[in-house]
Amino acid sequence: MNAVDQVMHLQIFMAHLDDILHRLIDNAVKFSREHDSITITATAEDGRCSISIQDTGPGIPADHIEKIFDKFHQVSREQTEQQGAGLGLYISKVLAEANGCMLIGASDGTTGSTFTLVIPLRPE
Numbered sequence: 832m833n834a835v836d837q838v839m840h841l842q843i844f845m846a847h848l849d850d851i852l853h854r855l856i857d858n859a860v861k862f863s864r865e866h867d868s869i870t871i872t873a874t875a876e877d878g879r880c881s882i883s884i885q886d887t888g889p890g891i892p893a894d895h896i897e898k899i900f901d902k903f904h905q906v907s908r909e910q911t912e913q914q915g916a917g918l919g920l921y922i923s924k925v926l927a928e929a930n931g932c933m934l935i936g937a938s939d940g941t942t943g944s945t946f947t948l949v950i951p952l953r954p955e
Contacts, residue, residue, distance in 0.1 A: 839873075839880050840953040843930040848950070851926050851934070854919045855884045855946045862944075863888040878952050885945040891938035899936050900924040920946075 841848065859869045867887040874881050891899060902921045920936070927934040931951055938944040 837875065839875050840955060841880055842951040842953040843932055847926040847930055848948075851923045851948055852882065852884075854923045855948070858919055858946075859884050859886040859888070859944075862886065867943075875952065880950045880952055881947050882950070883945055883947040885943060887943040889943075890941050891936070891944050893940045896936065896938055896940075900934070 856869070856871070863869060863886045869887075870883075870885045872883045872885075900920050900923075902918065920934075924934045927948060933949040935947045935949065936944065937947075
């Protein structure tokens with residue numbers, strides 16, 4: 832486990848940060864198998880903090896990666912037992928952008944996914 836060794840003053844409404852991280856971690860747990868792992872990291876550089884949630888689950892197929900933040904979009908039920916309403920990532924992206932942040936999703940399509948929330952740091 833790596834720890835961030837500095838205090839960061841984030842430019843985001845804390846209730847929105849809590850909601851976004853809860854949704855991203857919940858998705859990582861929901862779409863991971865029993866022995867998969869989930870890693871959460873935070874880094875700061877160039878006036879931004881990046882918080883990444885990475886899992887070793889089945890990944891997101893390449894033909895879905897561009898659509899994962901669309902309202903009601905879901906990967907096929909045949910590919911996973913877990914399903915939601917298709918709103919979690921959409922809501923997370925809307926909240927991120929409302930705070931001047933970016934939410935980025937990445938997957939190789941077969942082994943895991945990484946979602947990174949990039950938050951501007953508040954000048955001290």
